[in-house]
Amino acid sequence: MPIAKKRVLIVDDEPATRLLLGQIFSGMGHDVAVAEDGFTALEAIRQAEPDLILSDLNMPGMSGFELLSVVRRRLPSIYVIASSGAYTGDSVPEGISADAFYEKATTLKALFEIVKGALGTEARKTRRIGSEVPVWLTMEEGHSADKEYFVISCTECLRTFSHVHEKVFGVVHHADCVHCKSPTPYAVVRLLAKVNEQAYQMELDTAGRSLRA
Ligand SMILES: [Zn+2]
Known part of the structure; x- marks a missing residue:
């Protein structure tokens, strides 16, 4: 058909x-x-x-x-x-x-x-559309550093900026976009290995x- x-x-x-x-x-x-x-x-x-x-x-x-x-x-x-x-x-x-x-x-x-x-x-x-839909960032399983550098895409202006994240999982955080100053909600998830x-x-x-x- x-x-x-x-x-x-x-x-x-x-x-x-x-x-x-x-x-x-x-x-x-x-x-x-x-x-x-x-x-x-x-x-x-x-x-x-x-x-x-x-x-x-x-x-x-x-x-x-x-x-x-x-x-x-x-x-x-x-x-x-x-x-x-x-x-x-x-x-x-x-x-x-x-x-x-x-x-x-x-x-x-x-x-x-x-x-x-x-x-x-x-x-x-x-x-x-909830205004608090977070951007999900992933960290490989077994990653052990205290801090992680992420590139975040601003959900308002769609441009990217780098952001240092202190190691906390499972909560929604906010990072201010360096371009348009919008607070971008994000969360960090751990990712399993590819299978x-x-x-x-x-x-x-x-x-x-x-x-x-
Ligand atoms: Zn922006």
């Missing part, structure tokens, strides 16, 4: 995953753009606003946590799917600004169902083949 052509942005730091997901969505007839991290994704969004973003959470540079919280505040009509191998379950992990969550290396059928629902004809729900990326890519490859067959 043909579905309307949509613009899809795929954000993943693994080149093979970007390529394979890109092939799958192109094969479904959509316009596909790819980005390797949050910064590149924001640039792509500025050029052409997508209908759907499928974003990895664990990426160097600007992580998916941060990207999705910026998107949710500024562009709430974009449907956002967070994907990760570092969490389990089919619901959106707490604190992540996304409409749906897809656990990497589970069945791709689950992803297709999510996408079908997202790009279907059903009207998008209007979202209430199952290879198994995920193998499954994508198989799915891509069967779509083309």
Whole structure:
């Protein structure tokens, strides 16, 4: 059954995953753009606003946590799917600004169902945007320094500034944007190590083949 052509942005730091997901969505007839991290994704969004973003959470540079919280505040009509191998379950992990969550290396059928629902004809729900949606910053598991330097994207002016964070987890803090002086709420989360990326890519490859067959 043909579905309307949509613009899809795929954000993943693994080149093979970007390529394979890109092939799958192109094969479904959509316009596909790819980005390797949050910064590149924001640039792509500025050029052409997508209908759907499928974003990895664990990426160097600007992580998916941060990207999705910026998107949710500024562009709430974009449907956002967070994907990760570092969490389990089919619901959106707490604190992540996304409409749906897809656990990497589970069945791709689950992803297709999510996408079908997202790009279907059903009207998008209007979202209430809390002014206190924090920007999520990630720290690798096992990180032991007392202080950490972060680059934060201002949710008001979308420019970036660096910020020194004292090691406290799980609370919302505020950092003043050096450009527009807006207080940007942020929180720091610990990220688990990447898992199952290879198994995920193998499954994508198989799915891509069967779509083309
Ligand atoms: Zn600003």
